Amino acid sequence: MTVEEADMRSSSRGDLRALSRWISAIGILPVLLTVLILGMCIIDPRFSGVANVTNILRNASVLAIVAFGQALVLIAGGFDLSVGAIVALASEIAAVTMRWAGTAFPEQDALIIALGVGAALGTGILVGLVNGICVAVLRISGFIATLGSMSVTLGIALIITNGIPVYGLPQSFITQFGRARWFEFPSAAYVAIAILLVLAFVQRRTVLGRYLYAIGGNSEAAIVSGISTRRYQIAAYVISGLLAAVTGLLLTALVGSGQASFGGDLMMLQSIAAAVIGGVSLHGGVGRFGMVALSAIFLSILSNALNLLRVDSRIQPIFIGVILICAVALDEIRRRRTVHD
Known part of the structure; x- marks a missing residue:
């Protein structure tokens, strides 16, 4: 081997190490997202159209909001399988309340909308409170507790209207909120951004944020430190239920009716996928809401791309499942490396 060849190989290895360090610093998700966007812009010109971009942003915003709540519970060391059912129940409660009002x-549209919104948010808070009490006070596994509440909540949603969509909402609620675009962005995007900013502030600047990370990272150490773990675990589930209810309101306003078909297993799966792919650890104590938002955008773009490429809808969940498994595997590898180090 000549000196020049050795220098070239050494330079190549140095470039690969630099690339590896760069990807480790920013994460693989932004890289995948960039590749996906550039690839779809080249493959299908419809992808970059205004109508399609608006649709992606709206779907990503709705997914991000429910995923934020899921991420908060995961960070606290819990699990919330009931978010999809809460979305469905909040949607129907809002629609039924508005029709009665x-x-x-x-x-009196303002009063009608206020009553419907209040009833939906109250529903989300109530289910989240029940989840939190079951987990924090009764010491039931978060998986089992929220699996049971998911079944009960979805059953109530189906009983209320026998699975029939509920119409009769104020037109202003639909046109001026659900389907509105402000400065060419869908209204749901502004709601998602506002929630993201609030949660980022809570995460970095408040006792609640610091304690949730401490509880998720090591609950026994948190108890020894004098942290009231029950209170903060309940708070995490209540916030998750509240954000799921907000998602139900956004979908209700967009479609113009309350439906039990909103949420369900798919919403639950996507919220977990968005959180885990965004770097939230299933073991608790790790995660950033900004990355969860980026993950929601990635999943929405992936779903949109598969639709544009006319991939069978029955096959599409396979992609999400494979990506979720890979994300969990990477999380486990990172955790083991941290333990060994």
Whole structure:
């Protein structure tokens, strides 16, 4: 081997190490997202159209909001399988309340909408509170507790209207909120950004944020330190239920009706996928909401790309499942390396 060849190989190895360090610093998700966007722009010009981009942003925003709540529970060392059912129940409660209020208080849209929104948010808080009490006070596994509440909540949603969509919402709620675009961005995007900013502040600047990470990282150490773990675990589940209810309201306003078909298993799976792919550890104590938002955008773009490429809808969940398994595997590898180090 000549000196020049040795220098070239050494330079190549140095470039690979530099690339590896760069990817480790920013994470693999932004790289995959960039490749996906550039690839779809080349393959299908429809992808970069205004209507399609608006649709992607709206779907990503709705997914991000429910995933934020899921991420918060995961960071605290828990698990919430009930988010999809809460989305469905909150949607129907909002629609039923608005339809009743429309009869009781005709032509008073502001009051009608306020009552519907309050009822939906109250529903999410109530289910989240029940989840939190079961996990923190009764010491039931988060997986089992929320699996049971998911079944109960979805069953109630189906009983209320027998699975029939509920119409009769104020037109202003639909046109001026659900389907509105402000400065060419869908209204859901502004709601998601506002929630992201609030959660980022909570994560970095408040006692709640610091304690949730401490509880998820090592609950026994948190208890020894004098942290009231029950209170903060309950708070995590309540916030998760509240954000799932917000998602239900956004979907209700977008479609113009309350439906039990909203949420369900798919929403639950996607929220977990968005959180885990975004770097939230299933072991608790690790995760950033900004990366969860980026993960929601990635999953929404992937779903949109598969639709544009006319991939069978029955096959599409396979992609999400494979990506989720890979993300969990990477999380486990990172955890083991941290333990060994």
